[in-house]
Amino acid sequence: MEWKDDQATLWHSFQNYHGDYKVTVAKKPNAIGKLFVRFDRDDKTTFEFEGHYASVFVARGNVLYRTEFHPSATGCSVVAVDLTTGKELWKTQLKGIGPIDHTKYSNRVALDLPREDVLRVYGNEAAGRYVEYLDLQTGKTVGHKVFPRGERPENEPS
Numbered sequence: 001m002e003w004k005d006d007q008a009t010l011w012h013s014f015q016n017y018h019g020d021y022k023v024t025v026a027k028k029p030n031a032i033g034k035l036f037v038r039f040d041r042d043d044k045t046t047f048e049f050e051g052h053y054a055s056v057f058v059a060r061g062n063v064l065y066r067t068e069f070h071p072s073a074t075g076c077s078v079v080a081v082d083l084t085t086g087k088e089l090w091k092t093q094l095k096g097i098g099p100i101d102h103t104k105y106s107n108r109v110a111l112d113l114p115r116e117d118v119l120r121v122y123g124n125e126a127a128g129r130y131v132e133y134l135d136l137q138t139g140k141t142v143g144h145k146v147f148p149r150g151e152r153p154e155n156e157p158s
Helices: 010-015
Strands: 022-026 035-041 044-051 057-060 063-068 077-082 087-093 107-112 118-125 128-135 141-148
Touching: 010 022, 010 035, 044 063, 057 107, 063 107
Parallel strands: none
Antiparallel strands: 022 035, 035 044, 057 063, 063 077, 077 087, 107 118, 118 128, 128 141
8 A cells, every 4th residue: 555645534434445334424413523433234333433534444344443533633543443342442552653743733544454464554644654554453563664754655656
């Protein structure tokens, strides 16, 4: 996977979800900037989370992997959820680019499942980019690299 801005959106995650659950994205009344993503199966809601236009998720089988971050602040967590029960399996605060000082900021994240055992996270923050690999079973980081602003990962186009 290479960095593509359109993959760091809730719309991309929604369009590319091909699992066994009905996914609904909605804006609730009086909720400025907040979107709610709901997973239903057999007319029953199994899981719902609050997100925003840049929230992303992927799924493998009955496990959902989703991000928690603010699009104008540094940092991101990834959460694994069992969609059959709605229970959190693990939550990992990414190493990302590490703590920084900032005033104006942008933060985007993209996810993919390149193998059976890992989740790949691409982060594109105002202060730099990173790629991080998480073990699907435990959420532990098994690989991480930071690319300072201006430097691109090898498989990313110029």
